[in-house]
Every structure is written in C-alpha cells, then in structure tokens.
Amino acid sequence: MPTLLYRMLLSLALLLPLTSHAGDAADFVAASPARQAQLLESWAAAPDPARLPLLDALQNGRLVGDIAKQPFIEQDGRYVAVEDAAQPQGIPKKLRLNNRLRGLLATTQASHQLLDQDSTVRLAAARQLQKSAKPAQLALLDARLAAEDDKAVRDALALALANLQLVDSDPAVRLAAVRLLGESGEPLARTRLEALLASAESDSRVRKAAQTSLSQVERRLLLGELLGQAFSGLSLGSILLLAALGLAITFGLLGVINMAHGEMLMLGAYTTWLVQGAFQKFAPGYLDLYPLAALPVAFLVTAAIGMALERTVIRHLYGRPLETLLATWGISLILIQAVRVLFGAQNVEVANPSWLSGGLQLLPNLVLPYSRLAIIGFALFVVVLTWLLLNRTRLGLNVRAVTQNRNMAACCGVPTGRVDMLAFGLGSGIAGLGGVALSQIGNVGPDLGQSYIIDSFLVVVLGGVGQLAGTVMAASGLGIANKLLEPQIGAVLGKILILALIILFIQKRPQGLFALKGRVID
Amino acid sequence: MKRRPLLKSAFAASALMLSGLFPFTVQAAETIKVGILHSLSGTMAISETSLKDMALMTIEEINAKGGVNGKQLEAVVVDPASNWPLFAEKARQLLTQDKVDVVFGCWTSVSRKSVLPVFEELNGLLFYPVQYEGEELSPNVFYTGAAPNQQAIPAVEYLMSEDGGSAQRFFLLGTDYVYPRTTNKILRAYLKSKGVADKDIEEVYTPFGHSDYQTIVANIKKFSAGGKTAVISTVNGDSNVPFYKELASQGIAATDVPVVAFSVGEEELRGIDTKPLVGHLAAWNYFQSLENPANSEFVNKWQAYAKAKNLPGAAKAVTNDPMEATYVGIHMWAQAVEKAGSTSVDKVREALAGQSFEAPSGYTLTMDKTNHHLHKPVMIGEVQEDGQFSVVWQTEGPLRAQPWSPFIPGNDKKADYAVKGN
Incomplete structure (x- = not known):
C-alpha cells in the first residue's frame, strides 16, 4: 500500500511540470498523433527558445520514447534524458511522424527560429512562415515585426503577416496587406488574391487594389515560367548533346553506324557507379568528389573498350554499312547482357553529391537545379574540348584528313588504321563522359543506352553528318522545341510531333542543318 | 535415286528421336512441371527478374518438404524479353511443348492481356502476382495482386x-x-x-x-x-x-x-538515393518492414537464398509486394493440388476457391470463393532513409477484391465470377 501511495505521489509530481514547458517532450511522446498536431500548433503560436533542442531532435528523428513514454534524445547511440526522466526502460522506439506532423513541425520550428540571434536564420524562418503561418500566429508575427531590426527579415515578416491580414476586419489593414502581396512573386500570393476576389470582399478600394496586385503577381509568375521553360529546354538540349556528341564522331566523322553507342553511355554511367563504390570504401571523406574522379576513369574505360571493338570487329567492316549496323547492334546486345549478368538487371544507385543536390532559387517559382546547371556547363566544356582536339591537334588533323580522303591521307603517310582506332576511341570516350553526366539525373541500369540511342542518331542526322556545330545546334533546338511543345500538347504527343517534323525536315533536306561544303563527300 | 536413302535415314532419325523421347516422358511423369513466365531481359527485367527468383525459391522450399502429392516440382523458366507478343508465344510453348500444369508470370497488364487468349484456348492456369487495373476475370487466371479497391x-x-x-x-x-x-x-x-x-x-x-x-x-x-x-x-x-x-x-x-x-516498391527504390524522398508514400498489401514472425522468416529465407544462389546485388536483397504475391500464389496452388489430388486445371480451380494461407503480410489471406482474387489488407507506407517503408496507415483486415470497379459505368451488370472472354 505505501508503495502505491508513493507511486501516485510520484506520478503527481511528474505530472506537475507538464503544465509548464518543462514537460513538453513527455507530453509529446505520450500524445496521440491528433494531440501531437495540436501541441505543435500551440507551440507555434507561443515559441520558447528552450524548446528548440526538442524540435530539432524531433526533426532529425532523434527523439525516442521508451515503454513508459519517457522522452529521450538519441546521441551517438546513447539515450540522453530530455527532462528529469532517468534510465530508459526497454529499448526506446523512434517517434514516427507523418506528413501532416512534419509540416506543422516545420512551421513550429520556424516560429521558434524567429527568436534566433542570427539574422539569416530569422530570414529563413520568416520565409517558411510566408508559406505556412496559421492565424493563431498573428500576434506573434506582429510582435516579432515590431522588434525586428534587420531590413530583409522585416520585409519577409511583413509579407508573412500580410497573408494573414487578408481576412482582417479593418479594411485599411486589408488594403495594406493586398498592396504588399502585389510586391511578391510567390505562386501562393496569386491563389490568396484570387480567393480574396472570389470572396465577399465589400470594400471597393480593397477589391481594386487586389486586382492590380494580382496582375502584378501574374506578370512576375509568367516571367518565372518562361525562364523556367527556356532553362528546361536548354537543359534537355545539353543532355541530348552529351548523349550525341560521341556519336557525332563515330558516326558523323568515321561513318560507322554505331548501334553500340548507347552502351558506351551505359558503361560510362556504370563506371561512375563503380568509382562511387570505391570512394565509399576507400575514401569516404572525399565521397563528394567522386563524379570528378569518375570523369577520367569513364573516359579511359570506354575509350579502351571502343578501341578494342574497332580493332577486332568494326575495322573489318569499313565500307559495308549494313554489316556494320548488324555487328554493332549485336555488340550492343552482348554488352547489355554482360552488364546484366555482372551487376544484375536492377538499376544501381548513383547518389548526387551534396554540391549537385538542390537548386538555385532565382525567382519564387523558378529553381535551377545544380545538377542541371552543372550538366549544361559540362556539355559546353566537352564541346570545346572536342572542337580543340579536332581542329588544333595533330590527331584532329589526321582524323579530318582520313575522313575526307582516306587514300590520299594514306599516301601522305598518315597511319590510317591507327587514326581510325584513336578516333573511334575518342568518340567512345566522349560517350563515356556523357554517361557520367547522365548518371546524375536518371537511371543507371543495363538499358540506359537504349533510351538514348535513337535521340542521338536524330541529333546527329538532323545536325548534318560530320558537323560538330550542327550537332550542337540540333541538340539545343530539339531540346527547346520539345519543352515548348510539352506543356501545350503533352509529353506523348509532343514526342510524336517532333519525330514527324524531323522526318519531314530530312525529306526536304537530307544533308541536315549544316552540310559539308565542297567535294569532301564521296 | 538419291532421295530414297535420304528419306530412309530421315525416318530412322525420327524413330530414334521418338525412342529417345520415351524415357524422358516417363521420367517427366515423376515430377510436376511448373512454368515461369517473367521477362529476364528488356525494360521490365528490372522488376520481373526477382519474381522469377522468388518463384524458384518457393518451388525449392516446397520440394524440400516433399513436393506436392509426393511428386517434386520442376520449374521451366522461359524469357519473354519484355516483348508483349513473345509472351503469348512463350505461353503457348509452355502449355503445348513443355506441358506445364501451371504458369506463374507476367507483370504489365499488356503482357497479361497478350497471354490471356492462349490460356483460355488451351485451358491453362496462370497466376498473376501484380496489382492491376481490374476489369478482367478469366476462369484461367488467378490474381494474387491487388484490384483497384485494394490499393x-x-x-x-x-x-x-x-x-x-x-x-x-x-x-x-x-x-x-x-x-x-x-x-x-x-x-x-x-x-x-x-x-x-x-x-x-x-x-x-x-x-x-x-x-x-x-x-x-x-x-x-x-x-x-x-x-x-x-x-x-x-x-x-x-x-x-x-x-x-x-x-x-x-x-x-x-x-x-x-x-x-502504386508501382514503386522496395526493389525500385534500390536504384534511387532515398534521402530526399523521405515522406513520399506507396500503397501496397505488403512491405518488407512489417514486423511479424511470418515476415521475418520470409525475409530471412529470401536473403539467404539470394546469397546462396549468388544473385546480383544479394548483399542488399529486398522483398516486395509482388514477390510476396508470387510466394503466396505458388503455395496456394500447391495446397489446392494437394486438396484436389490432381493437377488437372478444372479440379485445381475448384479446389482453389476458399483456399487460405498465412502470408508474410501477417494476415491469413483467402482466395475468394468466386472471383479468383485474394482478400488482401491495404497498407500505406512512407519512404524511409534506408529505402524501406514504414507503415503509416492500414485497413483493419483483408478486403474483398472488386475486379469490376463500381466507378466505371456498366460494371454493375458484370458477373462477379469468372467468365471466359471477359
């Protein structure tokens, strides 16, 4: 009996601090998801800096509860009691959040971060609240705005506040809020203004201001959309270019109908995966640098495979396009199946390094992903490199000589066999570089090459066989045309229409966009 | 004049081949042949290869326990190569040349639609292990994946x-x-x-x-x-x-x-860095992360099998919903054959109605008495950082399938039992 009494007293004593924030963690751990949501909402309206470690732990998934519902924070495998709880009983379980709680948590965290010393943290918090602030936070935002001295944070806070003031009872406050929203380029501002206009807004001045603000916002959004479309077209173009550039050499210059070109891309991507694996194993500290290391490795591997293919198979088939087509197609099937046997039919995981994850927020509705920016830059770099190789080196001179007139070049002492091999290796190596880039945005699986081979041939044929500039133009043109058509008629129809247009164009102009001039074509 | 000897030798050769065939067919009578019709190359290989391996594992498991009706199961694996018409050809080959008693296979609905006439014509038996759109109910197919109302x-x-x-x-x-x-x-x-x-x-x-x-x-x-x-x-x-x-x-x-x-499971997430995806959802009838004894046994068995057979990526072998459906389907078929005492399609079909099995999902799944679909529980899982799903919501118990969705006009007139040519 005394023990029972003692226990009751103890639990009472434990319950007492729950009323103050000292028991927040215990409260939260014991609560049902619906109650947890309520707790987060009430915390968001009345932030307390002491609660921040708890919120951070919750967000990182480090908040755990044991069977007695006592809260702990996991730190390097140990469980640290959050409040006065002592030892965990049993194995504590991680607190699972659902999306609704995660969203509320972000809002709550933001309202706590408004009290931070660092103005950049406050700015980020204010931006978050622009999206998700709840009417219960109105008083808090008002108070913070009055206390804020940083200009940027003030502006952001004022905007977050304006969202809530749209339903204020005072028309003057509503008017100011509507005007302020007009300054923003947020997609959400449009929805809010539209909702205001659709509602029973009685004040004519507010209605008029809302109309002006709406058209202002829409102009900004349109700009972002157009820029976004242009960027995605450019990005698609750069991917097509990287996929097709190797083919521009093997097919364009050497005239080999190389159906195994796609598999060179695939092998480049698999090399990236292997390099990533090696970094994980031997140099985990430098893991972020693996794509850079993968570039030369992929180039060398695919170039070596390309040269081996050229020496063993393709060399015997020069001047017999049909046999080349069949032989290289067979090679492509062999390579695909070999990879499938070696690495499995499933896709392998190539993770973006942290400097290629995320994106650059230019406008509220325009994010340029770093991986795509990097690929555009990389495509340009490879084009310049290839151009320099072909036009400024002895090898390039020889390649051009051999493709223009094999017999004459041989008479002048150019070792044509060697040049063929090197040029084919160069084309394959560039395809390998393309593979490294493709691994950052898409699948890495045995069938990777199959999905790019048709596009690659389209680009090279459209651009004009044997022309680097043509390949560049065709790739970016196709990319932009594709992205212009897609929003209007959908991805499926868009693709069909592009194919139809290319067929018509090639009918009219078989030599492609850029034709070689003079007597070079035999 | 030269033709006669040629003809003669041809006869002799064919006679030889026939006699050579005889001991083979006698031996084949000792086993029950099971066809496996999954793409091992082409675009669908990513998903279907593991189903083939799961089927082989299940067959091995049944054989280790003494087979079915005292006979060992013998798997006949063919590769339809993600090529829809080839699915029909391979199905015909399995049924007429290899004379299999049952086929486990197909993933995409296109491939199922392509083999359906073959199974109906030759009265074969197909177990289809993937969630699909419904709008089909053939007497020759048992659907162990989810119908729309189950996912x-x-x-x-x-x-x-x-x-x-x-x-x-x-x-x-x-x-x-x-x-x-x-x-x-x-x-x-x-x-x-x-x-x-x-x-x-x-x-x-x-x-x-x-x-x-x-x-x-x-x-x-x-x-x-x-x-x-x-x-x-x-x-x-x-x-x-x-x-x-x-x-x-x-x-x-x-x-x-x-x-x-609806088509992303543990196997598909293996090819993705899942950290940015935490919180996105998938709806299935089974997840690898389910905690119950039947599932941990199932997962362990599969991982041990992948390691023993040295399957590619065995170190990170995962199970998923269609794999579980394959496993359940083969076991249910074996139970039905035992009950019927025969592998005859008509008898097995009858015996399958009402058959039940303790599935890795932790539920006892029952084959419906009339509509050829399993009663299945529905679960919603959230992607976790390690590529697994944690269940955030689930139905209280298994749901009966509605292959004819009430949300498509005209379906109320369709019979809720299998009819040929539907």
Whole structure:
C-alpha cells in the first residue's frame, strides 16, 4: 500500500511540470498523433527558445520514447534524458511522424527560429512562415515585426503577416496587406488574391487594389515560367548533346553506324557507379568528389573498350554499312547482357553529391537545379574540348584528313588504321563522359543506352553528318522545341510531333542543318 | 535415286528421336512441371527478374518438404524479353511443348492481356502476382495482386484524411498504357463522387521510359499553389528514378506535395538515393518492414537464398509486394493440388476457391470463393532513409477484391465470377 501511495505521489509530481514547458517532450511522446498536431500548433503560436533542442531532435528523428513514454534524445547511440526522466526502460522506439506532423513541425520550428540571434536564420524562418503561418500566429508575427531590426527579415515578416491580414476586419489593414502581396512573386500570393476576389470582399478600394496586385503577381509568375521553360529546354538540349556528341564522331566523322553507342553511355554511367563504390570504401571523406574522379576513369574505360571493338570487329567492316549496323547492334546486345549478368538487371544507385543536390532559387517559382546547371556547363566544356582536339591537334588533323580522303591521307603517310582506332576511341570516350553526366539525373541500369540511342542518331542526322556545330545546334533546338511543345500538347504527343517534323525536315533536306561544303563527300 | 536413302535415314532419325523421347516422358511423369513466365531481359527485367527468383525459391522450399502429392516440382523458366507478343508465344510453348500444369508470370497488364487468349484456348492456369487495373476475370487466371479497391482507392482516401494531409487537389501522373489510364479513370470517378471538381484534377501521361520530368514537375509546382495537392503516380518501371530525382532537385518535399505511388516498391527504390524522398508514400498489401514472425522468416529465407544462389546485388536483397504475391500464389496452388489430388486445371480451380494461407503480410489471406482474387489488407507506407517503408496507415483486415470497379459505368451488370472472354 505505501508503495502505491508513493507511486501516485510520484506520478503527481511528474505530472506537475507538464503544465509548464518543462514537460513538453513527455507530453509529446505520450500524445496521440491528433494531440501531437495540436501541441505543435500551440507551440507555434507561443515559441520558447528552450524548446528548440526538442524540435530539432524531433526533426532529425532523434527523439525516442521508451515503454513508459519517457522522452529521450538519441546521441551517438546513447539515450540522453530530455527532462528529469532517468534510465530508459526497454529499448526506446523512434517517434514516427507523418506528413501532416512534419509540416506543422516545420512551421513550429520556424516560429521558434524567429527568436534566433542570427539574422539569416530569422530570414529563413520568416520565409517558411510566408508559406505556412496559421492565424493563431498573428500576434506573434506582429510582435516579432515590431522588434525586428534587420531590413530583409522585416520585409519577409511583413509579407508573412500580410497573408494573414487578408481576412482582417479593418479594411485599411486589408488594403495594406493586398498592396504588399502585389510586391511578391510567390505562386501562393496569386491563389490568396484570387480567393480574396472570389470572396465577399465589400470594400471597393480593397477589391481594386487586389486586382492590380494580382496582375502584378501574374506578370512576375509568367516571367518565372518562361525562364523556367527556356532553362528546361536548354537543359534537355545539353543532355541530348552529351548523349550525341560521341556519336557525332563515330558516326558523323568515321561513318560507322554505331548501334553500340548507347552502351558506351551505359558503361560510362556504370563506371561512375563503380568509382562511387570505391570512394565509399576507400575514401569516404572525399565521397563528394567522386563524379570528378569518375570523369577520367569513364573516359579511359570506354575509350579502351571502343578501341578494342574497332580493332577486332568494326575495322573489318569499313565500307559495308549494313554489316556494320548488324555487328554493332549485336555488340550492343552482348554488352547489355554482360552488364546484366555482372551487376544484375536492377538499376544501381548513383547518389548526387551534396554540391549537385538542390537548386538555385532565382525567382519564387523558378529553381535551377545544380545538377542541371552543372550538366549544361559540362556539355559546353566537352564541346570545346572536342572542337580543340579536332581542329588544333595533330590527331584532329589526321582524323579530318582520313575522313575526307582516306587514300590520299594514306599516301601522305598518315597511319590510317591507327587514326581510325584513336578516333573511334575518342568518340567512345566522349560517350563515356556523357554517361557520367547522365548518371546524375536518371537511371543507371543495363538499358540506359537504349533510351538514348535513337535521340542521338536524330541529333546527329538532323545536325548534318560530320558537323560538330550542327550537332550542337540540333541538340539545343530539339531540346527547346520539345519543352515548348510539352506543356501545350503533352509529353506523348509532343514526342510524336517532333519525330514527324524531323522526318519531314530530312525529306526536304537530307544533308541536315549544316552540310559539308565542297567535294569532301564521296 | 538419291532421295530414297535420304528419306530412309530421315525416318530412322525420327524413330530414334521418338525412342529417345520415351524415357524422358516417363521420367517427366515423376515430377510436376511448373512454368515461369517473367521477362529476364528488356525494360521490365528490372522488376520481373526477382519474381522469377522468388518463384524458384518457393518451388525449392516446397520440394524440400516433399513436393506436392509426393511428386517434386520442376520449374521451366522461359524469357519473354519484355516483348508483349513473345509472351503469348512463350505461353503457348509452355502449355503445348513443355506441358506445364501451371504458369506463374507476367507483370504489365499488356503482357497479361497478350497471354490471356492462349490460356483460355488451351485451358491453362496462370497466376498473376501484380496489382492491376481490374476489369478482367478469366476462369484461367488467378490474381494474387491487388484490384483497384485494394490499393488505389484506400490510398486516395488516406490522402484526403487529416493524417494524410487533407489533400484537395490531385495530380494524376502515369505512364501511357492500359493500367494507369484505367486506374485514373476509376480514381477520377471516385474523386468526383467525393465532391472534387474537375479543375482540381489534372491527368498527365508520359511515354514508357520517359526520362525528362522538368516540365511535369514544374507543372506540379504550379498546380499545387492552388491548394493542398497530392500526386498520384502510376509511373511504371525505369521512369520513376528521373521523376523522383527531379522532384528532389526542384525542392518539392513530401510535406508540401506528397506523392503516392502504386508501382514503386522496395526493389525500385534500390536504384534511387532515398534521402530526399523521405515522406513520399506507396500503397501496397505488403512491405518488407512489417514486423511479424511470418515476415521475418520470409525475409530471412529470401536473403539467404539470394546469397546462396549468388544473385546480383544479394548483399542488399529486398522483398516486395509482388514477390510476396508470387510466394503466396505458388503455395496456394500447391495446397489446392494437394486438396484436389490432381493437377488437372478444372479440379485445381475448384479446389482453389476458399483456399487460405498465412502470408508474410501477417494476415491469413483467402482466395475468394468466386472471383479468383485474394482478400488482401491495404497498407500505406512512407519512404524511409534506408529505402524501406514504414507503415503509416492500414485497413483493419483483408478486403474483398472488386475486379469490376463500381466507378466505371456498366460494371454493375458484370458477373462477379469468372467468365471466359471477359
């Protein structure tokens, strides 16, 4: 009996601090998801800096509860009691959040971060609240705005506040809020203004201001959309270019109908995966640098495979396009199946390094992903490199000589066999570089090459066989045309229409966009 | 004059071959032949290869326990190479040349539609292990995957609930073929019945193997500014990786716009860095992360099998819903053969009705008495950092399948039992 009494007293004593924030963690751990949501909402309206470690732990998934519902924070495998709880009983379980709680948590965290010393943290918090602030936070935002001295944070806070003031009872406050929203380029501002206009807004001045603000916002959004479309077209173009550039050499210059070109891309991507694996194993500290290391490795591997293919198979088939087509197609099937046997039919995981994850927020509705920016830059770099190789080196001179007139070049002492091999290796190596880039945005699986081979041939044929500039133009043109058509008629129809247009164009102009001039074509 | 000897020797040769065949057929009578019809090459190899291995593991397991009716099972594996017409040819070969008693196979609805006439003509028996769009009920097929009411509709219900984020707008994104189109038709009708207006539903399709999702993700972003949005993805196969990568790089998190996928499981997530995807959802009838004794035994068995057979990627072998459905299907068929005492398709079909099995999902799954579908529980899982799912919601118990969805007009007149040519 005394023990029972003692226990009751103890639990009472434990319950007492729950009323103050000292028991927040215990409260939260014991609560049902619906109650947890309520707790987060009430915390968001009345932030307390002491609660921040708890919120951070919750967000990182480090908040755990044991069977007695006592809260702990996991730190390097140990469980640290959050409040006065002592030892965990049993194995504590991680607190699972659902999306609704995660969203509320972000809002709550933001309202706590408004009290931070660092103005950049406050700015980020204010931006978050622009999206998700709840009417219960109105008083808090008002108070913070009055206390804020940083200009940027003030502006952001004022905007977050304006969202809530749209339903204020005072028309003057509503008017100011509507005007302020007009300054923003947020997609959400449009929805809010539209909702205001659709509602029973009685004040004519507010209605008029809302109309002006709406058209202002829409102009900004349109700009972002157009820029976004242009960027995605450019990005698609750069991917097509990287996929097709190797083919521009093997097919364009050497005239080999190389159906195994796609598999060179695939092998480049698999090399990236292997390099990533090696970094994980031997140099985990430098893991972020693996794509850079993968570039030369992929180039060398695919170039070596390309040269081996050229020496063993393709060399015997020069001047017999049909046999080349069949032989290289067979090679492509062999390579695909070999990879499938070696690495499995499933896709392998190539993770973006942290400097290629995320994106650059230019406008509220325009994010340029770093991986795509990097690929555009990389495509340009490879084009310049290839151009320099072909036009400024002895090898390039020889390649051009051999493709223009094999017999004459041989008479002048150019070792044509060697040049063929090197040029084919160069084309394959560039395809390998393309593979490294493709691994950052898409699948890495045995069938990777199959999905790019048709596009690659389209680009090279459209651009004009044997022309680097043509390949560049065709790739970016196709990319932009594709992205212009897609929003209007959908991805499926868009693709069909592009194919139809290319067929018509090639009918009219078989030599492609850029034709070689003079007597070079035999 | 030279023809006669040639003819003679040809006769002799064929006689020899026949006599050579005889001992073979005698020996074959000792075993029960089981056909496995999954693509081991081509675009669908990514998903179907593991189903073939799972089928072989299950057969090995049944054989180790003494086989069925005292006979060992013998697997006949063929590769239809993701080529839909080839599926029909291979099915015919399995039924007429290899004389298998049952076939486990197919993934895409296109391949199932392609083999269906063959099975109906030759009275074969097919077990189909993947969730699909319904609208089919053949006496020669048993469906061990989910019908729309066992996957798609509960998932949408969850999204509309408070815990699921109270979604008001829906972006239906799919690959352009029969399964996504039919599922979205059902979902659109369902959403309308729940009072969602047409302007709040957007339907977008991409070709098979589509890899550039920039425009679509930008559109999702635009669409989601108009109210709480959820994306319902029926994107199939390889395209999922670029889609999720694009979502992550354009900064769409699950808290803003959750994506619920019907064709993305543990196996598909193996090819993706899942850290940016935490919180996105999938609806299935089984997850590897389920905690119950039957499942841990199942997962351990599979991982040991993958290691013993040295399957590619065995170190990270995972199980998923269609693999579980394959496992359940083979066991149920074996039970039915034992009950019928014969492998005759007509007798087995009869014996399968009402057959039940303790599945790795932790539930006892029952084959419906009439409609050839399993009663299955529905679960919604959230993607975790390690590529596994944690269950956030599930039905109280197994649901009966509705292969003819009530949300498609005219279906109320369809019989709820198997009829040829349906």
